Amino acid sequence: KVVLTTTTTTGVRRRGNARATGTTTTRGGRHMARANAPKMSPPDAKSLVDATETFIFDCDGVIWKGDSLIEGVPETLDLLRSMGKRLIFVTNNSTKSRAGYTSKFKSLGLNVGAEEIFSSSFAAAAYLESIGFKKKAYVVGETGILEELDNVGVQHIGGEADAGKQVTLKSGELMHHDEDVGAVIVGFDRNINYYKIQYATLCIRENPGCLFIATNTDAVTHLTDAQEWAGNGSMVGAIKGSTKQEPIVVGKPAAFMLDYIANKYSLRKDQICMVGDRLDTDILFGKDGGLRTMLVLSGVTTEETLKSPENDIAPDFYTDKLADLLCLKPVEA
Structure with missing residues (x-):
């Protein structure tokens, strides 16, 4: 074992x-x-x-x-x-799966196989697989995490499907969340929004035993070759602040x-x-x-x-x- x-x-x-x-x-x-x-x-x-x-x-x-x-x-x-x-x-960087990174290496003229690549999106999925996780995962992140969760058979919600969702904050508004969510995975998300932060917060705070998993806590990242951009640490920090919990970091x-x-x-x-x-x-x-x-x-x-x-x-x-x-x-x- x-x-x-x-x-x-x-x-x-x-x-x-x-x-x-x-x-x-x-x-x-x-x-x-x-x-x-x-x-x-x-x-x-x-x-x-x-x-x-x-x-x-x-x-x-x-x-x-x-x-x-x-x-x-x-x-x-x-x-x-x-x-x-x-x-x-x-x-x-969790925005791509191993398949996605294989394509990127190929586009740059590098012959690198999927078995040689380990991304933090893969690590999040591998961690859940290693503990025998059977519930749903809510994802703050992009397609890389979703694809890797599919590869290990973990059901998931959120991710890119929640990119355009908004909270109106009308009087008496109540956000419902899925009580079967047993893990919240926070990865780099160019479409981070208040809806995702609130949904992740509700799952972690109100679902007994819900795991809080961060792909990484990097302060900055290289999205382009022109400058540094705010990294996943900014997304994780938002959830840390609202839940007062420290994440399990897999990257x-x-x-x-x-x-x-x-x-x-x-x-x-x-x-x-x-x-x-x-x-x-x-x-x-x-x-x-x-x-x-x-x-x-x-x-x-x-x-x-x-x-x-x-x-x-x-x-x-x-x-x-x-x-x-x-x-x-x-x-x-």
């Missing part, structure tokens, strides 16, 4: 190697541990790749930004595959997806490297899980943020972009 673990937003696991050791500074009476992370050199790259059997890549900010492929990614993935490395792609940095992947492929975690662009999700996900970690500066995190006295999360290495691993490519005679 496979035992899969989850954490709440207030219960993210911390391991001894999750936080940086380095110079201690004082700010406002608080002691801060400055993160010490070396910039990856070619010898560092060789050592890291040699010690790694499986690479787990975040997508937004590592593979692409919005709908634009980041320079050098196809060649880097081809190089790692030619070296016999297993490649897995993990994203907190990064919670442990569920990593445990699922490691169990599925019988992986040793000390032979996995997590590659991401976010300190508080990707790198913390790797550190908490006992993985090697590599931060790329092609997404959210800047070198200034990494080296800030306010940051105490240190990757094993950092580099400008994933394609910096191409330094390992054999030189043709």
Whole structure:
């Protein structure tokens, strides 16, 4: 029997190697541990790749930004595959299912199979399946969650069907909700509205034992390559505020997806490297899980943020972009 673990937003696991050791500074009476992370050199790259059997890549900010492929990614993935490395792609973006992400990879010219993709929409469905969930789920989110719930046979309501619904707040108005809903899943939703917030709130507060599941709590996301946009944390925050409950988080940095992947492929975690662009999700996900970690500066995190006295999360290495691993490519005679 496979035992899969989850954490709440207030219960993210911390391991001894999750936080940086380095110079201690004082700010406002608080002691801060400055993160010490070396910039990856070619010898560092060789050592890291040699010690790694499986690479787990975040997508937004590592593979692409919005709908634009980041320079050098196809060649880097081809190089790692030619070296016999297993490649897995993990994203907190719940708007697409694995089938949807397979299509996106294909549209960008990348040959990635559905079995190599783990999205937070998949993680939400997999979590419900792992606990033998038999009730209905109410979804604040988009088609990715709905498709993944269909794949595991979980009945669902809400989602895109509630996109245009409005609340008039007339005198005496009462919103009815389905008492058979046993879980509310909150994922990124470009059509979030007051109706959805109220319906989710009623289910969580009034249906005994109703689960509150968040695909992730990311503050921002890359919907386009032009700027950052408010992330799923804003949707989850609305429901947290109205219910006064903490969600079960199934996306990064919670442990569920990593445990699922490691169990599925019988992986040793000390032979996995997590590659991401976010300190508080990707790198913390790797550190908490006992993985090697590599931060790329092609997404959210800047070198200034990494080296800030306010940051105490240190990757094993950092580099400008994933394609910096191409330094390992054999030189043709």
